[in-house]
Amino acid sequence: MTFLRPLPAGLQKIAIEELNEVPDRVESDISSLRIWLQKQPHLSACMEDQFLLSFLRGSKFSLEKAKQKIDRFYTLQAVIPEVFNEHRLVDDPQVLEIIRMGVILRIPLDKGDTGPAVTIIRVGSYDTQKFKFQDIIRVGSMFGEIMMFEDDNATVSGYMEIMDMTGVTAANLFALQPQLLSKFSAYADEAMPTRQKGIHFINVPRAFETGFKSLLSWFPGKIRERVSVSADPEAIFERVSREYLPVEYGGTKGSIQDLTEEMESKLGSYRSYFEGTQIFGINEQLREEQRLPGNSHESHFGVDGSFRLLAID
Incomplete structure (x- = not known):
């Protein structure tokens, strides 16, 4: 377990009241998300504590929503190759x-x-x-x-x-x-x-x-x-x-x-992380399920991550 940065008091209050954060449970929540990621053959993801904690906060500490969001994070990056490519390095x-x-x-x-x-x-x-x-x-x-x-x-x-x-x-x-x-x-x-x-x-x-x-x-x-x-x-x-x-x-x-x-x-200072992002991502050939449970919400991307054009007013 790496060091988790404590929140300033004002932000901690917001995290508890609006994001359902329970400070004493944060480490176990991160551990649960990491264990799930390690069992996903199709998904190679960053496993650092603060990175995973950001997905838990972004999902209001719903573990299932955090799983869906981190899966989409890498799935959708793959279909925007003009942005997410080999130039994302600190000395480019x-x-x-x-x-x-x-x-x-x-x-x-x-x-x-x-x-x-x-x-x-x-x-x-x-x-x-x-x-x-x-x-x-x-x-x-x-x-x-x-x-x-x-x-x-x-x-x-x-x-x-x-x-x-x-x-x-x-x-x-x-x-x-x-x-x-x-x-x-x-x-x-x-x-x-x-x-x-x-x-x-x-x-x-x-x-x-x-x-x-x-x-x-x-x-x-x-x-x-x-x-x-x-x-x-x-x-x-x-x-x-x-x-x-x-x-x-x-x-x-x-x-x-x-x-x-x-x-x-x-x-x-993020050299090693961005070098690591060159191998992070999704291999759809290895995905065990067609989609994550409950991940059928309306999206501008299809289930496979392909972009759907928006209607123009």
């Missing part, structure tokens, strides 16, 4: 360049804060001739998994994404790959153990409002309900306290470069 040049450009910013919260974790995605800050949107999502997915290991706000209170559309051009919008955006949104909702609390688009150019609304139709319905759109540059302060934001956003917490340097260092 493309990954490092995207981090250093500050396209994705993880915003640290104070220890006593019980709110959702925050990520800012600067959509207009990368060269669409050099990178595809799938490359940006790939790096985002890596930090999403790091959140599962060490961001207690994300595993208990969920997370929100701030999509900063400053400087966005028609080329950026065309590069967004709406079908991929739809697939990855469904994956985040159905398979990730951290709960998505909102996607907030800020600084949306008024010239793109009509086209942008069409883009939103690609989001799954449940995700669409959590989306907000604003052209107001002050809208970010409605979601994130100034004290957490870098100076470029009118905050007081260092600079974007400070954040990117911290992120690159953090990613480097």
Whole structure:
């Protein structure tokens, strides 16, 4: 049994009241989930305690739901190969360049804060001739998994994404790959153990409002309900306290470069995990059951993980 990080008091209270967490039973719950995974011939998964605990919290400590979610986590990764591929390594040049450009910013919260974790995605800050949107999502997915290991706000209170559309051009919008955006949104909702609390688009150019609304139709319905759109540059302060934001956003917490340097260092500390993800996954040939019991809920993916196109409004 590896060391389990204790929760701060405020988050522990939420975990008990909203996620059905019983602190004295956490280790045995993790052990039960690990034993089940070891008996699944089709499934090669990370077995670390904090990783498994994130799935239990994301399933409100229902062991059966945690089994379903971790199975879907790897099943659905397999059908988004443009994101989950051999480039998900900490020293991949493309990954490092995207981090250093500050396209994705993880915003640290104070220890006593019980709110959702925050990520800012600067959509207009990368060269669409050099990178595809799938490359940006790939790096985002890596930090999403790091959140599962060490961001207690994300595993208990969920997370929100701030999509900063400053400087966005028609080329950026065309590069967004709406079908991929739809697939990855469904994956985040159905398979990730951290709960998505909102996607907030800020600084949306008024010239793109009509086209942008069409883009939103690609989001799954449940995700669409959590989306907000604003052209107001002050809208970010409605979601994130100034004290957490870098100076470029009118905050007081260092600079974007400070954040990117911290992120690159953090990613480097997960070298062994991301090397391991190259062998984690699903082998459908070895699956003993066609589907997990109770796993027949409506999904944007079929039982075998193949993506089903969404209807466009």
